[in-house]
Amino acid sequence: MDTETYVLGEELDSFNHQEVQEGIKAILEKGNSAVLDMTACKYVSSTGLRVLLFAKKMAATKGLKIYLKGVNAEVQDIMSVTGFDGFFDYV
Amino acid sequence: MTRRLLHIRESLASRITLRVVLYVVVVIGISAYVGNYYVLKIVKAIQEGGILYAIGMRRMAIALTAVFLLTMVVLTYLLRRTIHRLIAPLTTFTQAADEVARGNLQAKLPEIHSNDEMYYLRQSFSTMQQSLAQQMEELKQVNEAKGRMEGELKVARDMQLSMLPKAYSPTADSRLDIYGSLTPAREVGGDLYDFFVRDGKLFFCIGDVSGKGVPAALVMAQTMCQFRIVASYIDDVNMITTYINKIMSDGNDTMVFVTFFVGVLDPSTGHLEYCNAGHNKPLVNGQFLDAKPGLPLGVEENATYEAGECEIPVGTMLFLYTDGLTEAMTEKHDMFGSQRLIGNLQSDLDCKAQIERMTQAVHDFVGDAPQSDDLTMLAIKYAYLKFDN
Numbered sequence: 165m166d167t168e169t170y171v172l173g174e175e176l177d178s179f180n181h182q183e184v185q186e187g188i189k190a191i192l193e194k195g196n197s198a199v200l201d202m203t204a205c206k207y208v209s210s211t212g213l214r215v216l217l218f219a220k221k222m223a224a225t226k227g228l229k230i231y232l233k234g235v236n237a238e239v240q241d242i243m244s245v246t247g248f249d250g251f252f253d254y255v
Numbered sequence: 256m257t258r259r260l261l262h263i264r265e266s267l268a269s270r271i272t273l274r275v276v277l278y279v280v281v282v283i284g285i286s287a288y289v290g291n292y293y294v295l296k297i298v299k300a301i302q303e304g305g306i307l308y309a310i311g312m313r314r315m316a317i318a319l320t321a322v323f324l325l326t327m328v329v330l331t332y333l334l335r336r337t338i339h340r341l342i343a344p345l346t347t348f349t350q351a352a353d354e355v356a357r358g359n360l361q362a363k364l365p366e367i368h369s370n371d372e373m374y375y376l377r378q379s380f381s382t383m384q385q386s387l388a389q390q391m392e393e394l395k396q397v398n399e400a401k402g403r404m405e406g407e408l409k410v411a412r413d414m415q416l417s418m419l420p421k422a423y424s425p426t427a428d429s430r431l432d433i434y435g436s437l438t439p440a441r442e443v444g445g446d447l448y449d450f451f452v453r454d455g456k457l458f459f460c461i462g463d464v465s466g467k468g469v470p471a472a473l474v475m476a477q478t479m480c481q482f483r484i485v486a487s488y489i490d491d492v493n494m495i496t497t498y499i500n501k502i503m504s505d506g507n508d509t510m511v512f513v514t515f516f517v518g519v520l521d522p523s524t525g526h527l528e529y530c531n532a533g534h535n536k537p538l539v540n541g542q543f544l545d546a547k548p549g550l551p552l553g554v555e556e557n558a559t560y561e562a563g564e565c566e567i568p569v570g571t572m573l574f575l576y577t578d579g580l581t582e583a584m585t586e587k588h589d590m591f592g593s594q595r596l597i598g599n600l601q602s603d604l605d606c607k608a609q610i611e612r613m614t615q616a617v618h619d620f621v622g623d624a625p626q627s628d629d630l631t632m633l634a635i636k637y638a639y640l641k642f643d644n
Contacts, residue, residue, distance in 0.1 A: 221510060
């Protein structure tokens with residue numbers, strides 16, 4: 165099983181969630197696990213969190229994994245407030 | 256338009272007529288030259304051959320010139336008539352264009368039997384009429400659908416807002432002062448709050464569905480409904496959250512989730528029990544409540560939650576909100592933030608006044624920037640506690 169990296173931009177919100185979701189979906193449909201490089205990402209809205217959640221669920225149904233990489237303090241804070249601490253796997 | 260085109264037509268005709276007149280002048284010139292040639296010939300003939308021969312030559316010259324002139328006049332007339340006939344349909348086209356501009360797309364076009372530019376103009380004009388009619392029809396249908404949608408959304412908005420509980424006003428008989436405010440970013444939204452009193456206790460909740468608009472509103476209504484049902488029978492906040500989460504997680508293929516905070520306050524003691532499913536921590540007397548967030552509702556069917564409890568002193572305000580408040584943005588994307596939130600809390604205000612103050616502060620902060628997220632606040636106080644005995 166291979167992993168493929170998807171690099172996110174500065175924000176993950178309602179403006180780009182569909183594009184990101186399609187990007188991750190394309191990786192998973194190839195049978196690869198996905199590493200989401202969030203080094204540049206400073207803001208994740210609730211719609212953005214839904215994309216990550218959707219990705220994790222979709223990966224699980226295919227026996228694949230989603231890993232988050234380079235999550236910075238601002239995004240980690242959003243994750244903590246919304247109870248997603250420890251829900252995702254990190255690399 | 257008609258007048259302008261007619262003017263062009265007139266000027267076209269005039270220009271052509273002028274040109275023909277010029278030709279005639281040239282022809283007269285040539286005739287004069289030819290005439291002169293014959294005069295010279297006549298003079299020469301008189302000198303050489305006698306007067307009779309000369310007279311014959313002169314007559315012939317006059318006859319030739321006359322025929323020439325007559326031909327030119329007839330040609331000019333025919334040319335003018337032909338031009339008039341050729342451009343006559345333009346008048347009808349102009350009238351048709353005016354009709355179309357007034358909205359009559361079925362305006363009659365001139366019949367063209369020739370196979371020239373006029374014929375092609377008629378074809379183009381006719382295609383334009385058909386295409387315009389089709390587009391107008393499509394636009395009409397789109398507008399009708401849009402109007403219907405807008406109407407339905409307006410009803411949906413009224414329905415959504417009417418789902419929310421009415422405020423408890425602080426009166427002499429009331430133990431509670433509660434006020435909530437919900438402002439969707441669009442016609443309908445995904446924020447929610449609810450409260451009701453059962454067995455002498457206040458059950459309340461606040462929540463935020465991920466996303467906005469109609470999809471979020473559907474989940475908002477579902478969550479409100481589940482809270483009402485579950486909390487009508489169960490007192491334990493952890494159990495309330497766990498049950499609602501199970502229901503919301505079932506078949507949640509689109510992975511819409513709800514951050515949710517539920518509390519049960521006993522106004523006779525000030526004891527508050529709460530459970531937090533990924534929602535922003537409420538404030539008690541300007542301090543964030545230590546409400547450890549579990550996963551939002553709908554994420555994981557078997558998620559477990561942790562209940563918390565604390566004592567709320569009489570007169571202390573419990574202030575709940577959604578992230579539409581702290582993340583309210585200016586046009587430069589600056590956020591309202593927790594510090595401004597805390598800075599605008601004022602302990603001596605009643606709940607309604609407090610929320611109005613906060614709403615004003617947010618409006619002042621964001622200025623003309625459009626509201627980016629649903630904004631909800633719920634304030635609870637039991638300063639007006641009055642024991643029956």
